[in-house]
Amino acid sequence: MAKNSARDIEVKAFPTHHVITQPNPLRKVLRRVEEKDMDDPVGRAEQALAGLSGEFKDWMAIEAGRLVTAYAAVQKVGFTKDARDELFRAAHDIKGDAATFGYPSAAVIAESLCRVVEHAPDLAKVPAELFSHHINAIQAIVSENTKLDSISVGSELSRRLRKVADEYLAHVNRDRPEHLEAVLAPSIVPGE
Amino acid sequence: MFRIDFNKLRFLVCDDNPHMRRILRTLLHSFGAREVYEAEDGATALEMYSHYVPDIVITDWAMPIFDGLELAQMIRQPESKGNPYAPIIMLTGHSEKRRVTVARDAGVTEFLAKPISAKGLYQRILNVVASPRPFIKTKTYFGPDRRRNTNSAYMGPERRVGEKHEVMQQPSLLDKARSSI
Numbered sequence: 003m004a005k006n007s008a009r010d011i012e013v014k015a016f017p018t019h020h021v022i023t024q025p026n027p028l029r030k031v032l033r034r035v036e037e038k039d040m041d042d043p044v045g046r047a048e049q050a051l052a053g054l055s056g057e058f059k060d061w062m063a064i065e066a067g068r069l070v071t072a073y074a075a076v077q078k079v080g081f082t083k084d085a086r087d088e089l090f091r092a093a094h095d096i097k098g099d100a101a102t103f104g105y106p107s108a109a110v111i112a113e114s115l116c117r118v119v120e121h122a123p124d125l126a127k128v129p130a131e132l133f134s135h136h137i138n139a140i141q142a143i144v145s146e147n148t149k150l151d152s153i154s155v156g157s158e159l160s161r162r163l164r165k166v167a168d169e170y171l172a173h174v175n176r177d178r179p180e181h182l183e184a185v186l187a188p189s190i191v192p193g194e
Numbered sequence: 195m196f197r198i199d200f201n202k203l204r205f206l207v208c209d210d211n212p213h214m215r216r217i218l219r220t221l222l223h224s225f226g227a228r229e230v231y232e233a234e235d236g237a238t239a240l241e242m243y244s245h246y247v248p249d250i251v252i253t254d255w256a257m258p259i260f261d262g263l264e265l266a267q268m269i270r271q272p273e274s275k276g277n278p279y280a281p282i283i284m285l286t287g288h289s290e291k292r293r294v295t296v297a298r299d300a301g302v303t304e305f306l307a308k309p310i311s312a313k314g315l316y317q318r319i320l321n322v323v324a325s326p327r328p329f330i331k332t333k334t335y336f337g338p339d340r341r342r343n344t345n346s347a348y349m350g351p352e353r354r355v356g357e358k359h360e361v362m363q364q365p366s367l368l369d370k371a372r373s374s375i
Contacts, residue, residue: 018332018333019330019331019332020330020331020332021328021329021330021339022328022329022330022331023328023329024279024329026326027249027279028203028249028281028322028323028326030199030202031198031199031200031202031203031249031323032196032197032198032199032323032324033196033197033198033199034195034196034197035195035196035197036195037195039197040195040197041197043198043200043224043225043226043316044312044313044316045312046224046225047220047221047224047225047312047315047316048312049224050220050221050223050224051217051220051221051224051312053220054216054217054220061213064213065213087258088258090256091210091256091257091258094256094287094288095211095214095256095287097287097308098214098286098287098308098309098310099211099213099214099308099309100309101308101309102217102308102309102310109309113287116287184290184292187290187291187292
């Protein structure tokens with residue numbers, strides 16, 4: 003779909019800024035239809051996603067394996083920038099994907115791990131058990147194939163790990179207000 | 195009622211995680227999209243952006259080397275030869291207030307927190323198709339108007355001045371249609 007030409011774009015100048023308006027270049031894809039002709043794209047997409055779900059267990063195992071590998075690299079070379087970044091990305095991907103894959107407790111634990119990596123002032127001083135407990139818990143949830151996640155054990159495990167991690171982060175950031183605020187602030191983004 | 199002709203839209207999806215790319219591709223194809231281009235990092239996405247001229251960009255944030263934030267900043271170059279106005283939907287595991295603000299200030303049009311849902315993605319696409327916002331250019335910002343609502347009780351600092359003229363909303367097709375029903 004072509005973008006608007008320069009002559010379609012209207013620019014109004016103000017002392018500190020310009021306001022740029024243009025005809026909506028995507029308006030042609032919006033069609034008015036009768037209710038009886040309205041299909042259900044969201045329902046269709048949810049069905050297609052359900053069709054993929056047979057692969058989620060394998061995908062989750064791959065993501066958990068990546069996290070283990072990333073932490074093994076940290077143990078080997080320390081928190082170099084590359085090792086730290088890969089550990090964060092591996093945990094961050096699980097945080098984002100695990101609920102979709104049917105492992106919501108793993109997502110909560112991965113989020114807790116992300117917060118430790120992001121907000122601990124000195125990663126080398128973080129007790130190794132704090133990392134290993136998070137990673138082992140994710141591995142256990144994945145290897146038990148949601149058995150842990152489908153009952154209260156998974157959510158209790160994730161709740162306790164998050165509590166321990168939050169207490170640690172609140173303590174080590176007590177003199178770093180910006181981080182402390184981020185640690186204590188709730189998410190503001192709705193999922194839908 | 196309105197239906198989006200997804201088969202007329204061209205998407206560029208950028209995510210380093212192959213599983214998430216597969217999920218996004220599945221969702222977009224299920225909506226009816228035919229043209230879905232995929233990149234696994236920001237640099238490749240930028241090349242594909244210039245080459246394929248997508249209508250909508252969907253990008254992850256956390257990626258190695260060249261992340262989604264940098265991709266948004268590169269696209270939002272007002273003097274660039276490419277199209278700096280394309281809607282950018284940031285799909286990310288980041289959901290902290292600070293992160294949302296940073297993404298907004300990089301020119302991101304819509305923010306969608308993971309875990310992804312078909313409904314959430316469809317709603318963001320509907321927003322950018324049916325209710326585009328005007329663009330604002332200042333010394334430090336170029337991107338969609340960050341003021342989604344006019345708040346008469348707002349007491350904080352102003353990023354820009356210009357009296358009431360600065361509030362110039364592009365008409366929303368959905369609003370126009372609703373008022374005509």
